[in-house]
Amino acid sequence: MLHVHNASVFFSARDGRVVHALDRATLDIDANSVVVALGASGCGKSTLLNAIAGFLPLSDGSITLDGQPVDRPGADRGVVFQKDTLLPWKSVLDNVALGLKFAGVPARDRRERANELLRMVGLDGFAHSAPHELSGGMRQRVGIARALATDPKILLMDEPFGALDSLTREQMQELLVDVWARTGKRIFFITHSIEEALFLGTTVVVMSPRPGRIVARFDLDFVRRFAQERDVRAILSDPRFAELYDEIRNLVHRPHDRSHEGGDRPQ
Ligand SMILES: Nc1ncnc2c1ncn2[C@@H]1O[C@H](COP(=O)(O)OP(=O)(O)OP(=O)(O)O)[C@@H](O)[C@H]1O
Numbered sequence: 001m002l003h004v005h006n007a008s009v010f011f012s013a014r015d016g017r018v019v020h021a022l023d024r025a026t027l028d029i030d031a032n033s034v035v036v037a038l039g040a041s042g043c044g045k046s047t048l049l050n051a052i053a054g055f056l057p058l059s060d061g062s063i064t065l066d067g068q069p070v071d072r073p074g075a076d077r078g079v080v081f082q083k084d085t086l087l088p089w090k091s092v093l094d095n096v097a098l099g100l101k102f103a104g105v106p107a108r109d110r111r112e113r114a115n116e117l118l119r120m121v122g123l124d125g126f127a128h129s130a131p132h133e134l135s136g137g138m139r140q141r142v143g144i145a146r147a148l149a150t151d152p153k154i155l156l157m158d159e160p161f162g163a164l165d166s167l168t169r170e171q172m173q174e175l176l177v178d179v180w181a182r183t184g185k186r187i188f189f190i191t192h193s194i195e196e197a198l199f200l201g202t203t204v205v206v207m208s209p210r211p212g213r214i215v216a217r218f219d220l221d222f223v224r225r226f227a228q229e230r231d232v233r234a235i236l237s238d239p240r241f242a243e244l245y246d247e248i249r250n251l252v253h254r255p256h257d258r259s260h261e262g263g264d265r266p267q
Pocket of ligand 1 (some may be wrong): 011012013019020021039040041042043044045046047048210
């Protein structure tokens with residue numbers, strides 16, 4: 001279980017103001033679940049993900065992964081960003097195997113595991129290509145394979161498909177559902193797309209504008225249905241899908257009442 005308890009983050013901005021980015025967020029991510037965070041730009045989604053990744057410290061609250069406090073990056077969390085962070089001078093295979101190298105896995109085992117992951121993400125035959133020879137969607141596939149290489153307990157994905165064209169994005173969503181169904185990894189996923197959230201999440205959490213607070217939670221089963229039935233159209237035409245879309249849309253775009261809260265403040 002990944003357990004985020006009352007997590008708050010304040011940043012000191014350059015102009016001296018203190019930015020209250022995340023406000024007492026509490027969230028559990030169980031095995032086999034895909035938790036998707038939605039919210040207006042700047043509401044603290046990446047701040048929450050970066051704290052779970054161990055890239056930034058909480059100002060208050062706690063995060064534990066299977067009982068262990070999270071206070072630094074670790075191989076038990078695999079991260080995929082919107083912009084790929086592949087090393088351009090290394091082959092696709094070596095990029096995927098990088099984390100295994102740091103973990104001291106012997107070269108032959110690294111190659112075997114990386115090849116197996118490349119097959120899983122549909123990149124058979126591209127092991128020796130350079131990242132610049134791949135399309136954006138293919139590079140994100142490499143990013144997913146790389147994040148899975150150390151067999152992390154959770155995948156953290158910050159708008160991983162946000163820069164892709166709509167057709168590639170759909171293909172990547174289907175790939176992710178496949179990876180999830182095969183590996184049973186828990187996933188924390190950030191998106192601006194309500195449709196993507198409904199399609200991929202076993203849970204969708206909606207965050208308020210700054211200071212980011214989790215204001216609603218929906219437990220869904222569209223992704224399980226897709227993993228079993230493989231029928232996107234049936235899901236998209238389900239009346240419940242449209243109802244939830246509207247409900248979440250209203251929440252995301254609702255003006256936020258900040259009169260009862262401490263917002264940002266001068267230092
Ligand atoms: N290092 C930092 N220093 C100061 N302020 C920061 C820092 N990082 C983030 N912020 C501020 O904290 C708030 C939350 O940022 P965050 O990136 O978490 O939002 P987000 O919901 O992920 O936004 P988007 O959807 O646009 O990516 C924003 O107002 C941002 O400007």
